[in-house]
Amino acid sequence: MSETKVDISGLAQRRLALLGNPNCGKTALFNRLTGSQQKVANYAGVTVELKRGLMKTATGRSVTVIDLPGTYSLNPSSQDETVACAMVLGQSLREKAPDLTAVVIDATRLRRGLRLVAALKRLGVPMVVLVNMMDRVRSQGREFDVARLQAALGVPVIEATGISTHGTDALRQLLDQNGLWQQARPDIATVRPDTGTARTDDAQAQTWLQASALDQPMGDHEWSRRLDGWLLQPVTGVLVLLVLLFLIFQAVFAWAAWPMGLIEGATGWVSASVDALLPAGLLKSLLIDGVIAGLGGVVIFLPQILILFFFILVMEESGYLPRAALLLDRLMGSLGLSGRAFIPLLSSFACAIPGIMAARTISDRRTKWVTVFIAPLMTCSARLPVYTLLIGAFIPAKTVYGMSLPGLVLFGLYVMGIVSAIAVAWVLKLWRGAGEPVQLMMELPDYHLPRIKDLAIGLWQRASIFLRNVGGIILSLTVILWFLSTFPQAPVGFTGSPIEYSFAGRIGQTLAGFFAPIGFNWQIVVALIPGLAAREVMVAALGTVYALSQTGDEVGAALGPLIAQDWTLATGLSLLIWFVFAPQCLATLAVVRKEMGGWAMPVGMAVFLFGLAYAASWVTYRLALNLGGF
Amino acid sequence: MNYDLIAVLALGAMAVAFVVRHYVRVSKGKAPVCGNCNNCACDD
Secondary structure, eight states, X not given: OOGGGSOOSSOOOEEEEEEESTTSSHHHHHHHHHOOOOOOOSXXXXXXXXXXXXXXXXXXXXXXXXXXXXXXXXXXXXXXXXXXXXXXXXXOSSSOOOSEEEEEEETTSHHHHHHHHHHHHHHTOOEEEEEEOHHHHHXXXXXXXXXXXXXXXXXXXXXXXXXXXXXXXXXXXXXXXXXHHTOOOOOOTTOOOOTTHHHHHHHHHHHHHHHTTOOSOOOOOHHHHHHHHHHTSHHXXXXXXXXXXXXXXXXXHHHHHHHHHHHHHHHHHHHHHHHHHSOSSHHHXXXXXXXXXXXXXHHTXXXXXXXXXXXXXXXXXXXXXXXXXXXXXXXXXXXXXXXGGHHHHHHTTTOHHHHHHHGGGOOSHHHHHHHHHHGGGSOOTTHHHHHHHHXXXXXXXXXXXXXXXXXXXXXXXXXXXXXXXXXXXXXXXXXXXXXXXXXXXXXXXXXXXXXXXXXXXXXXXXXXXXXXXIIIIIHHHHHHHHHHHHOSOOOTTOXXXXXXXXXXXXXXXXXXXXXXXXXXXXXXXXXXXXXXXOHHHHHHXXXXXXXXXXXGGGTTOOHHHHHHHHSOHHHHHHHHHHHHHOOOOHHHHHHHHHHHTSSHHHHHHHHHHHHHHHHHHHHHHHHHHHHHOO | OOXXXXXXXXXXHHHHHXXXXXXXXXXXXXXXXXXXXXXXXXXX
């Protein structure tokens, strides 16, 4: 979240909440109104917490806008829906009730949205209605009389298109009317969920639709219908999904070679320039062996991360992802999960943290527990630098049956993450029993062509987050590791590399005995420790440790060839497998504690996953040694 | 005076200060837990 755009000024006394069904375009409208860049995707459940921002009305008055998670009714069935309902009904202990609620309804799915309007109107909540996605209604050549709907509802109705300024200007003007803000809020702080009112609200919605001559169902999107004939079919659908994923990983390697070469060249040039500019000494060592070797080793993977995210964004924007969830619903059900777990698990491919937070949409506690437990096994983007470093060093860049072998191995590692998550979910189901069967109810949005601007914003955000991490926490940890790897300095006459005499060297050698059975040397052990902050830090740490282990002639050499020379293939494979399973991310464990309310689960999870990583690495190492004798 | 040592010590102190500040801000909920996405609503 861009902190500068979040309203922390306290100047905006008026508070407007955006409420609506999942995937009706609330966040796109929120971004349009506030200038924020919150994540938007073409599926339900992207927003799981409320977000605040500041907007200006037409006359320049400030209004705090609150983007709420989507909900179908005021009878919440999951944690995220509870947040939305409690906020609007003034039952939140942390947030003041909004002065006005803008109910966002999808013009192509009016009845569902109007049920929510009916529920709010029954309780007397002050509101305006925003009919979003009007562009799609118009594209079908349908008539939509907003004035007639407004007359039926008895509240202001504005038509909008979240992805353009259409409608948001009208809302800005409307919000200047003082009368809107001075409506009395009824005392609804004690209203309790009542499922009996759902039928009444539905009948009311239908009455409004008839009164507005909008009760004809929308025609199916022809392209979406035809595509779904293939993509939702169990055999062709799964086949397409697998081929798609396979092609993505081939592209990650094939397309990234050129920009990676450029970054490598630039890093080498900077290193050589600093080498020529500074006299030999501590500062030169810190800059070349610490900062440049460490950060250069991580930055090089930016192109691959961006290529991977490009494909993920395209799948999100196009509306393909909820189809994939539907396809996998049956498989997930057999594991004691539901299709609702798909979005959290899918988010975990970017990072386990938003994935774990997205598990709030799961109402059944046991299903949520299993989902959170297996989320860290999904291959997050922080693993990519580690995987590509090791694959580049140990897997020959050959073509097998027209396919790139490194791409094939990377695909295999992602599949291994998924398969291991499935296996763990199955074991947990045997141990703790299956959760309550939860029917997957998910909107299948129409397919869209992804907008270039959204893709560019998504990629820019991803690149800036990565580079901010590199320039912030990774740089700092690399400098600290350089200190630990440099001091105390080896006395004159010390035989061996000076780093072996340092704090880091001694720590690594002390712990090396424990990791020797899985083939890790002390340099790997040293790098694993800062790697607990984030997996990619391990690559930077290895860069620093190996740079300090080299003699003067080898300074500046790329990390890949250095480790290929120093490690056996068995060690390389063992470390790859370690990273498939090990929860090398303290932030993830901290979020599990926050989400599950206690330390028992994160501690149990860490013990289990580290144990699993150790066992899997041991098996891999022994197998590789015995099979190849490397 | 060993300016080389002073320079690296200053950089080291800055790095430690950054890391400490980062984790203090995270613990107070003022910074994203991981920095990997912008959707954790850390200001709440």
